[in-house]
Amino acid sequence: MQSSRPLAANLPPAQVDSCIYFPAGLVGCSTWKRFVLLSDAEEDLPVAALQCLDERGVTFMVTDPVVVSSEYEAPLSAGDRAELGLDDETKPVVYCTLTVGDGGELTANLLGPLVINPTTRKGKQLVLADSGYSACHPVGNMGAE
Amino acid sequence: MLILSRRPEQSVHLGDHIKITVLGVEGDRVKLGIQAPAEIVVLRNELFQQVQSANSAAATTVRPSPTAIAALLRGKHPADSKSGAPVL
Numbered sequence A: 001m002q003s004s005r006p007l008a009a010n011l012p013p014a015q016v017d018s019c020i021y022f023p024a025g026l027v028g029c030s031t032w033k034r035f036v037l038l039s040d041a042e043e044d045l046p047v048a049a050l051q052c053l054d055e056r057g058v059t060f061m062v063t064d065p066v067v068v069s070s071e072y073e074a075p076l077s078a079g080d081r082a083e084l085g086l087d088d089e090t091k092p093v094v095y096c097t098l099t100v101g102d103g104g105e106l107t108a109n110l111l112g113p114l115v116i117n118p119t120t121r122k123g124k125q126l127v128l129a130d131s132g133y134s135a136c137h138p139v140g141n142m143g144a145e
Numbered sequence B: 001m002l003i004l005s006r007r008p009e010q011s012v013h014l015g016d017h018i019k020i021t022v023l024g025v026e027g028d029r030v031k032l033g034i035q036a037p038a039e040i041v042v043l044r045n046e047l048f049q050q051v052q053s054a055n056s057a058a059a060t061t062v063r064p065s066p067t068a069i070a071a072l073l074r075g076k077h078p079a080d081s082k083s084g085a086p087v088l
Helices: A078-084 B045-060 B066-076
Strands: A019-021 A034-038 A047-052 A059-063 A093-100 A105-108 A114-116 A123-125 A137-141 B011-014 B018-026 B029-035
Touching (some): A078 A123, A093 B045, A137 B066
Antiparallel strands (some): A019 A034, A047 A059, A093 A105, A105 A137, A114 A123, B011 B018
16 A cells, blocks of 8 residues: 555656656557646545547546555566566556446446556556456446445 | 468468467367567457457546545545555
8 A cells, every 4th residue: 555645746746747658558549658647736636637648538537456456466577567667676656547437336447457667657558367357347436425 | 351261280470470370179169379579469359348448438438526536435445545546
């Protein structure tokens, strides 16, 4: 678990706004490569918006998947680590996207996490085949709160 | 779509670096062997489509209030209500 910090508290504002680059794009959406993380450092929220710079209107709400599923792990292969330029000491930042369904149900994509090298801000969307994780893991209902 | 017939142990090359071999046929199941460079992502179509659909749905969702989402997420871990903020 991360300590209690807002999403962007560890970085100066200029860096928070700088681009996160997914060289291969996202799965099935290969042109969505460049994103900025929008997070209100004043408010301590476990969610942030990831806005795509390549496609107008594409913005993800993201969170730490461990918040959704406390045992969550996104294992990286040696190839993944090399692609992201991750050395052995650097832990990747992992996000999962959130979706609000028509009925207000909130789901998290635990099957396809976004994994980012915090040093280079290079990212990749993994697909955790054989993990048993769902692309629409139920979190709760927005209307029920 | 290009359609090819292959027998077990015969292969198809996709470019110079990707080779797909039919390893066997058992009833209605075909076993394929795939040799490809590490950076080529090989996925069953079902998984690819699930993640693609989730990406589309998450991208086009009505932008929910972060505060409302945060309340729901925190509700999952009431004892540790402030944790979980991913730090980049």
